[in-house]
Amino acid sequence: MGNEIIDGFLKALQLIFSGDSTVAEISIRSILVSSSAVMLSALWGLPVATLLGLKRFPGKFLAKGFFNAMLGIPTVALGLILYLFFSNAGPVGFLRLLYSPTAMIIGQAILITPITVSFIISAIESVDPEIRDLAKTLGASETEASIAVLRESMSGVVLAITASFNRAIAELGVVLMVGGNIAGFTSVLTTTIALETSKGEIALAIALAIILLLIVSALTLTVNLIQRRKT
Amino acid sequence: MKPIMELENISKTYGNIIALKQVNLQILEGEVFSLLGPNGSGKTTLLRIIAGIEKPTSGELRLNGIKVGENNINQVRLKTTMVFQKTALFSTSVYKNIAYGLKLRGCSKRETDEKIKEVLETVRLEGYEKRPAKKLSGGEQQRVALARALALDTDVLLLDEPTANIDPKNVSIIEDVLSWINKEKKTTMVIATHNMFQAETLAKRVALMLEGKIVKVGAPQEIFTLPSKLLASYARLENVFSGFSKVTCEGTSLVDIGDGLQIEAPFEKTGKITVFVRPEDIILSSNPIVSSARNSFEGRIVQISDIGPLVKLKVRAGKDFIVQITKRSFNEMRLNVDSKVFIAFKASSVNII
Numbered sequence: 001m002g003n004e005i006i007d008g009f010l011k012a013l014q015l016i017f018s019g020d021s022t023v024a025e026i027s028i029r030s031i032l033v034s035s036s037a038v039m040l041s042a043l044w045g046l047p048v049a050t051l052l053g054l055k056r057f058p059g060k061f062l063a064k065g066f067f068n069a070m071l072g073i074p075t076v077a078l079g080l081i082l083y084l085f086f087s088n089a090g091p092v093g094f095l096r097l098l099y100s101p102t103a104m105i106i107g108q109a110i111l112i113t114p115i116t117v118s119f120i121i122s123a124i125e126s127v128d129p130e131i132r133d134l135a136k137t138l139g140a141s142e143t144e145a146s147i148a149v150l151r152e153s154m155s156g157v158v159l160a161i162t163a164s165f166n167r168a169i170a171e172l173g174v175v176l177m178v179g180g181n182i183a184g185f186t187s188v189l190t191t192t193i194a195l196e197t198s199k200g201e202i203a204l205a206i207a208l209a210i211i212l213l214l215i216v217s218a219l220t221l222t223v224n225l226i227q228r229r230k231t
Numbered sequence: 232m233k234p235i236m237e238l239e240n241i242s243k244t245y246g247n248i249i250a251l252k253q254v255n256l257q258i259l260e261g262e263v264f265s266l267l268g269p270n271g272s273g274k275t276t277l278l279r280i281i282a283g284i285e286k287p288t289s290g291e292l293r294l295n296g297i298k299v300g301e302n303n304i305n306q307v308r309l310k311t312t313m314v315f316q317k318t319a320l321f322s323t324s325v326y327k328n329i330a331y332g333l334k335l336r337g338c339s340k341r342e343t344d345e346k347i348k349e350v351l352e353t354v355r356l357e358g359y360e361k362r363p364a365k366k367l368s369g370g371e372q373q374r375v376a377l378a379r380a381l382a383l384d385t386d387v388l389l390l391d392e393p394t395a396n397i398d399p400k401n402v403s404i405i406e407d408v409l410s411w412i413n414k415e416k417k418t419t420m421v422i423a424t425h426n427m428f429q430a431e432t433l434a435k436r437v438a439l440m441l442e443g444k445i446v447k448v449g450a451p452q453e454i455f456t457l458p459s460k461l462l463a464s465y466a467r468l469e470n471v472f473s474g475f476s477k478v479t480c481e482g483t484s485l486v487d488i489g490d491g492l493q494i495e496a497p498f499e500k501t502g503k504i505t506v507f508v509r510p511e512d513i514i515l516s517s518n519p520i521v522s523s524a525r526n527s528f529e530g531r532i533v534q535i536s537d538i539g540p541l542v543k544l545k546v547r548a549g550k551d552f553i554v555q556i557t558k559r560s561f562n563e564m565r566l567n568v569d570s571k572v573f574i575a576f577k578a579s580s581v582n583i584i
Binding site: 128130131133134135136137138139140141144148151152 | 279282283284305308309311312313315317319320321322331332335336379380383389
């Protein structure tokens with residue numbers, strides 16, 4: 001058993017360093033799907049978070065509570081709901097999105113939206129309340145003052161986006177259920193790792209796991225370094 | 232001088248709390264006007280209303296004769312600016328902090344560069360453009376905030392306790408800049424303060440505020456000749472002592488303030504008087520002080536409070552004296568509650584109310 005693992009590990013390194021086309025293809029697809037999902041979630045999450053972070057209105061507490069509660073949504077449950085939505089019998093079945101990268105992007109985007117929104121809200125709320133007044137005394141309108149607050153919270157926003165990406169690229173349930181892990185079409189790092197491991201193809205699984213870990217840690221490290229240089 | 236700002240029956244309430252009650256005030260063009268009052272008297276709320284960042288609950292505010300309302304609030308904000316008590320800075324460079332307001336006014340890059348260089352020279356922070364604003368010392372940060380306000384050349388400059396909680400060196404720089412600005416640029420200034428001396432040295436007119444109301448408006452001479460006890464309740468005066476004074480043969484006075492203490496003062500007065508000594512004028516030492524200071528007492532520290540770069544000590548030497556020293560001196564002297572200390576101050580540091 002021990003030998004098998006060491007063997008698998010060595011083969012994994014070989015796969016990575018030889019530039020194996022399957023490994024490269026799966027990794028690139030993973031990054032593309034998750035980055036698109038992050039962009040999509042930022043597209044709708046940023047305005048929602050800005051509104052919830054800056055404005056006061058009745059029901060704000062409930063809205064914030066909803067996103068906080070959704071932080072822990074089980075990915076398989078979300079995957080199932082989306083599967084039902086996208087399946088032929090589902091409300092958007094006619095779009096024929098099931099088992100496509102588009103469905104995976106939408107699924108991941110929905111999954112990470114609570115992270116994007118909640119993290120950005122707390123970043124905005126942690127900005128010194130005087131910043132808003134300061135911007136106004138320097139001549140800013142309400143909108144310009146809101147932009148100033150958002151700019152002050154930028155490091156928190158970047159952190160929210162990073163955390164969202166990490167969650168997206170590392171999740172399995174949603175992409176498996178709406179993507180289907182079709183080789184060469186919808187297979188990504190997590191789904192392939194799960195499949196290959198169950199097939200006993202330990203080397204490919206280890207290679208992909210190493211890459212997944214590298215992507216996540218390299219991104220986090222880079223963001224941290226940039227933030228440190230800025231402050 | 233014609234009025235630039237007119238406040239008519241301005242009131243402000245927050246829920247059940249009344250912050251301002253029927254304030255009527257005229258600020259004249261080019262004058263330095265001071266709002267003097269204790270904490271919580273409504274000075275800051277009044278400034279925030281004038282700055283257009285707070286709406287009055289009732290009443291009318293006019294700038295250059297035009298009523299301020301929803302429709303023109305943005306123009307008002309471009310004509311006034313405010314320096315806050317707690318320095319507020321954007322987490323970016325000094326340059327970008329100052330450039331923010333200039334950008335909103337559509338200044339070109341060249342104009343912005345020139346203006347920033349000019350105002351940084353004014354506040355004596357030449358070459359600080361690229362520094363991260365929040366990494367500067369408290370006093371320097373407040374000078375950046377002042378420079379940022381000055382760069383905008385607004386009609387009205389509002390200052391909320393601009394020198395509270397900063398060290399004496401920075402206080403004097405800021406006070407110098409403010410007097411210079413008023414003299415050279417004729418900018419109208421409204422300064423909220425609880426420091427009587429600041430009000431006296433900078434302002435042409437002073438308004439006394441208490442519990443959300445303006446109690447009296449007048450020239451500093453007029454205000455500061457009010458009965459001492461009344462005045463002391465408006466300003467946070469420390470080291471105030473009352474006693475019987477008699478003239479010495481050296482042309483000074485000895486004031487018997489009770490508890491066996493006599494203070495030598497630089498004037499010739501006989502009878503009951505009230506005097507005060509500024510905390511920063513008192514020298515503190517761990518050893519007996521041999522100096523030209525005419526007043527020297529031994530005591531113990533009974534209270535220590537940390538106020539940014541400074542430390543305030545209450546020294547019990549018969550009477551309680553408030554002494555202000557820098558944090559560095561405090562650390563070097565290894566002081567603690569109950570430490571035995573010696574305090575001294577010159578006769579010329581004793582002021583009469």
